[in-house]
Amino acid sequence: MEVKSSAYIQSWMQSKYSSIQFSIRPTYGWEAATNEYSSDKIRQSDVYVFCLLKHKDQTTINPLNLEQWQFYVIATKKLNDSIGPHKSLSLSRLKQLNPIEVHYEAISDAIKKSMVI
Numbered sequence: 306m307e308v309k310s311s312a313y314i315q316s317w318m319q320s321k322y323s324s325i326q327f328s329i330r331p332t333y334g335w336e337a338a339t340n341e342y343s344s345d346k347i348r349q350s351d352v353y354v355f356c357l358l359k360h361k362d363q364t365t366i367n368p369l370n371l372e373q374w375q376f377y378v379i380a381t382k383k384l385n386d387s388i389g390p391h392k393s394l395s396l397s398r399l400k401q402l403n404p405i406e407v408h409y410e411a412i413s414d415a416i417k418k419s420m421v422i
Contacts, residue, residue, distance in 0.1 A: 306416065307350035307381075311396070312358035314366050325396035327355050329384065346390075348381045352419050354412060355379070355399060371409040378415035379404035 313322040360373035
């Protein structure tokens with residue numbers, strides 16, 4: 306599983322909200338048995354969980370408040386089939402791929418469901 310996060314509000318001063326982007330670049334896998342990296346770049350996980358801190362009020366934002374987050378779960382195969390070797394993914398493009406959109410308490414079920422789709 307690969308977990309990625311993004312937020313509209315950052316800890317530094319902003320004149321506007323941040324654009325939501327997630328890094329999904331393929332990487333070289335490491336083989337423990339040989340202590341070597343593979344020669345092929347791929348996405349190493351079976352599933353991605355994209356975490357969006359969706360709260361947009363600087364005075365009340367609290368990353369520890371799970372109600373301020375939205376989670377998107379999608380199988381890596383679906384990402385690979387839909388977008389190929391792209392290195393990043395915007396929120397709008399992610400939503401076009403119809404991920405499973407859930408709140409925190411439903412992440413586990415969403416991961417299981419994404420693996421059988």
